[in-house]
Amino acid sequence: MAEDRRLMKGNEAIGEAAIRAGCTAYFGYPITPQNELTAYMAKGLLDRNRTFIQAESEVAAINMVYGAASAGARSMTSSSSPGISLKQEGISYACGADISCVVVNVARSGPGLGGISPSQGDYFQATRGGGHGDYYHVVLAPKSVQEAADLTYEAFDLADEWRMPAMVLADGLIGQMMEAVTLPPDRDLATLPPKPWAVGYQEKTGRPFNHISSLNLMPAELEKQNIERFKRYDVMKKKLQRHEELNVDKAELVLVAYGTASRVALGAIQMAAELGIELGLYRPISLWPFPEKRLSELAAKGKRFLVVEMSMGQMIEDVKLAVNGRSEVLFYGRCGGMVPTEEEVLAEIRRILKK
Amino acid sequence: MELLYGHPKSLKPVLTKYCPGCGHGVIHRLICELIDEMGLQGRSIITNPVGCSIWADLYFDFDSVQPAHGRTPAAATGVKRVLPDHLVLCYQGDGDLAAIGTAEIIHAANRGEKFTTIFVNNAIYGMTGGQMAPTTLIGQKATTAPYGRDPGAPGMGYPIQVCELLATLGGTKYLARGAVNNAANIRKTKQYMRKAFEAQMRGEGFTLVEILSACPTNWGLQPGPAEEWLETNMIPFYKLGEIKNTLEPVAAEGGKK
Numbered sequence: 001m002a003e004d005r006r007l008m009k010g011n012e013a014i015g016e017a018a019i020r021a022g023c024t025a026y027f028g029y030p031i032t033p034q035n036e037l038t039a040y041m042a043k044g045l046l047d048r049n050r051t052f053i054q055a056e057s058e059v060a061a062i063n064m065v066y067g068a069a070s071a072g073a074r075s076m077t078s079s080s081s082p083g084i085s086l087k088q089e090g091i092s093y094a095c096g097a098d099i100s101c102v103v104v105n106v107a108r109s110g111p112g113l114g115g116i117s118p119s120q121g122d123y124f125q126a127t128r129g130g131g132h133g134d135y136y137h138v139v140l141a142p143k144s145v146q147e148a149a150d151l152t153y154e155a156f157d158l159a160d161e162w163r164m165p166a167m168v169l170a171d172g173l174i175g176q177m178m179e180a181v182t183l184p185p186d187r188d189l190a191t192l193p194p195k196p197w198a199v200g201y202q203e204k205t206g207r208p209f210n211h212i213s214s215l216n217l218m219p220a221e222l223e224k225q226n227i228e229r230f231k232r233y234d235v236m237k238k239k240l241q242r243h244e245e246l247n248v249d250k251a252e253l254v255l256v257a258y259g260t261a262s263r264v265a266l267g268a269i270q271m272a273a274e275l276g277i278e279l280g281l282y283r284p285i286s287l288w289p290f291p292e293k294r295l296s297e298l299a300a301k302g303k304r305f306l307v308v309e310m311s312m313g314q315m316i317e318d319v320k321l322a323v324n325g326r327s328e329v330l331f332y333g334r335c336g337g338m339v340p341t342e343e344e345v346l347a348e349i350r351r352i353l354k355k
Numbered sequence: 356m357e358l359l360y361g362h363p364k365s366l367k368p369v370l371t372k373y374c375p376g377c378g379h380g381v382i383h384r385l386i387c388e389l390i391d392e393m394g395l396q397g398r399s400i401i402t403n404p405v406g407c408s409i410w411a412d413l414y415f416d417f418d419s420v421q422p423a424h425g426r427t428p429a430a431a432t433g434v435k436r437v438l439p440d441h442l443v444l445c446y447q448g449d450g451d452l453a454a455i456g457t458a459e460i461i462h463a464a465n466r467g468e469k470f471t472t473i474f475v476n477n478a479i480y481g482m483t484g485g486q487m488a489p490t491t492l493i494g495q496k497a498t499t500a501p502y503g504r505d506p507g508a509p510g511m512g513y514p515i516q517v518c519e520l521l522a523t524l525g526g527t528k529y530l531a532r533g534a535v536n537n538a539a540n541i542r543k544t545k546q547y548m549r550k551a552f553e554a555q556m557r558g559e560g561f562t563l564v565e566i567l568s569a570c571p572t573n574w575g576l577q578p579g580p581a582e583e584w585l586e587t588n589m590i591p592f593y594k595l596g597e598i599k600n601t602l603e604p605v606a607a608e609g610g611k612k
Contacts, residue, residue, distance in 0.1 A: 063426035067433025199418035203397020213421035
């Protein structure tokens, strides 16, 4: 079959990838800058006789996801930062009940209502279990429209495999820009992994009842459940750490950036190369689990790091944890919807290196 | 020998945690009797609320989903859309439905979601220990309305008549209010529930049965006097009967029984 290659907005590519991944139930609420995604899902799912609902709120949308996912559907919601805050209650419940779903955050700037321009200020919320209680979930950060599609597609598989929400953390720039994208194949719904834990079709299988719940009022039992969940997290940390690296062996200074900021960092690295300055790039793709293993190796080799973020500095805490005091970790960030320019980052590099 | 009356198959043979005189046990039983009579035990899913009936999954012998407080209609929406041929029940108390979950119930009803809400109205917060509910009557005392509910200067608002509120919405097909304070009302309530369940399985639209139910513990009454209090105080304000019935003729006739 010929390659299915199109020019698409990031938001639309995420929608198309989700549909192709077998998403049969999407619930959303309007918020900028992810509105094209909700509109894309409306047409895409209604045309396929799948479930689309424009919910009355983000809170309702994530709870519709909770219900649809409990019934075994590949279910998704999307929003942007303030809306994702509202969904955190539901995400915590989904983690506590061990159900699979996909949440897309096309992030904007904050705090509060903030602005609608791209930001990476939601890193803490995404990677620290943004709701109440002890939990984590998968977080993937695309740098391009292509990767937004690929990671969304994969997020459904990871969510099913690990029985938890998988979040795609993009930003307004990834969502709004157009790039060429090669689309993944349509999943045959009949081939999706079975979910024996889901509710429904009890009479067909003859199994005992299934209860989907995050409630446990017995402290000893709840502790045991949480410990079991953290054992799963440990396995995930071994298997799922993912990053991309460039020239980290040769360079003495390595830029660490994800998503949109990594594109800016790459541009600055290329400009620096023309000046004869050799730099490396370390781009986390999985934000949780954070790709700390390789970063730790690089720290042991004495590399210095410059973390570039579209925030006041959030991922830098994970970098510092991985480096653990063995080398210097520097920071350059813009926030409030400001995207740093390659020139600004280059100027910071030259200041650090005194070149 | 034919068994005329026994423990419903869909209801586990366990003691409940409910207080003496609480209506939840009777309502659970009515749900299970109907599920058994309709042959739907293997095709029923209940979404439990947060409140005293948070433990419903200990008692029902069929699938259940436990969402967050007030979000039950949203979760039931998700379940029912994925499993349209299942009986999906959304079990809610007055705090869950008429306070924290007001947006969810109104919009699920307005979309005409094809599940049935069992709305247990006991005019008080039970599990948290007797706070004022949206359905607490004027003058009724609660821990957070120590001098009685007063819509005047203290600004405690008015009790919400949920069926009447929802009746204006296009998506609602059947809204009825029953009570479980005596045998006659229990039988009538079961008839309302049957109509709602059957309408759901025909895919007609949103159905809700509100059930007035006693909470002796938080009303500060013995079970007997609590049933009398319900009769003399709640029923005059929360009128029993079918508040809205726009079901297709087959359902309006009340089915077989």
